Amino acid sequence: MTIPKAAALRRVSLVSSSVLFYAVITLFLVSILLPLYYTFMAAFTSGKQVYSKPLDYVPQSLGLERWKTIFDELPIWRYLLNTFLISSVSTVISLLICFMAAYSIARLRFPGANVVLIGLLISSMLPWVSSVVPLFEMYQDLHLLNTFQGLLVLYVSALLPFTTWLLVSFIKQLPVEIEEAARVDGANFVSLLWQIVLPMIFPAMATLFVINFIVNWNEFFTPLIFARGEGTKVITMALFDAQSIGGASQYYQNWGTMSAVAIVATIPIFAITLIFQRRITEGITAGAVK
Numbered sequence: 001m002t003i004p005k006a007a008a009l010r011r012v013s014l015v016s017s018s019v020l021f022y023a024v025i026t027l028f029l030v031s032i033l034l035p036l037y038y039t040f041m042a043a044f045t046s047g048k049q050v051y052s053k054p055l056d057y058v059p060q061s062l063g064l065e066r067w068k069t070i071f072d073e074l075p076i077w078r079y080l081l082n083t084f085l086i087s088s089v090s091t092v093i094s095l096l097i098c099f100m101a102a103y104s105i106a107r108l109r110f111p112g113a114n115v116v117l118i119g120l121l122i123s124s125m126l127p128w129v130s131s132v133v134p135l136f137e138m139y140q141d142l143h144l145l146n147t148f149q150g151l152l153v154l155y156v157s158a159l160l161p162f163t164t165w166l167l168v169s170f171i172k173q174l175p176v177e178i179e180e181a182a183r184v185d186g187a188n189f190v191s192l193l194w195q196i197v198l199p200m201i202f203p204a205m206a207t208l209f210v211i212n213f214i215v216n217w218n219e220f221f222t223p224l225i226f227a228r229g230e231g232t233k234v235i236t237m238a239l240f241d242a243q244s245i246g247g248a249s250q251y252y253q254n255w256g257t258m259s260a261v262a263i264v265a266t267i268p269i270f271a272i273t274l275i276f277q278r279r280i281t282e283g284i285t286a287g288a289v290k
Helices: 002-044 065-073 076-108 113-125 128-142 148-172 176-184 189-200 202-217 221-226 235-242 255-289
Strands: none
Touching: 002 065, 002 255, 065 255, 076 113, 076 148, 076 189, 076 202, 076 235, 076 255, 113 148, 128 148, 128 221, 148 202, 148 221, 176 189, 189 202, 202 255, 221 235, 235 255
């Protein structure tokens, strides 16, 4: 009787573990999907249902009034174009700078290379809020507020520590013999970088491009402080502008229009993530399997 009893206990333990696992997964999915569902509902339903107490999660009617409002009241297409330009240009510049810096740290072994890496790590740990006041004063003196140049510098500098750290680890995993063979064949330093090293770490570069582009696209705090001019606003700033549509005050916020703008801002990132999810996974796991 011992063997059947032990088997029964193992079965009960297995079932309990499975139930607990799926319960945790369900709770996790609900905590993520419920706010998304409410955002979509607020963008398509009437204002009365959005402000009902208790909240009604079943839409009574659907409409496109909020979408018409945000496209009539806000220059959404210009915001999207500004966001695409600043995100793509800053991502390309940061990748070029980080690629050369990472190769110097990983291969040239100059004095203080480890200090540079530690400095990058420390700089990435500093709270962004702590540097806002001196940066704002400096930008004001240099007349860089509400300019694409100033925003570009901030976006690029924010990406440098993380990107350089990752590229250093990728470059260190490359076989040194390939570079030595290229030098023997007469390759100079520039051709060695762009024709030998860069193609070998292209999956990592492509992955970092997608990740950094998404990070820049979703940035809200930086443009809120440094780029509030009408010509330099990005799509996340439309969230700030959408709250004032319809006479908002401290007692009333237009959550419906804000939800519609949030969906507009999310759709391009959602599409990019779906298209490049395989590339992102391959690039992240490449360092673990080489």
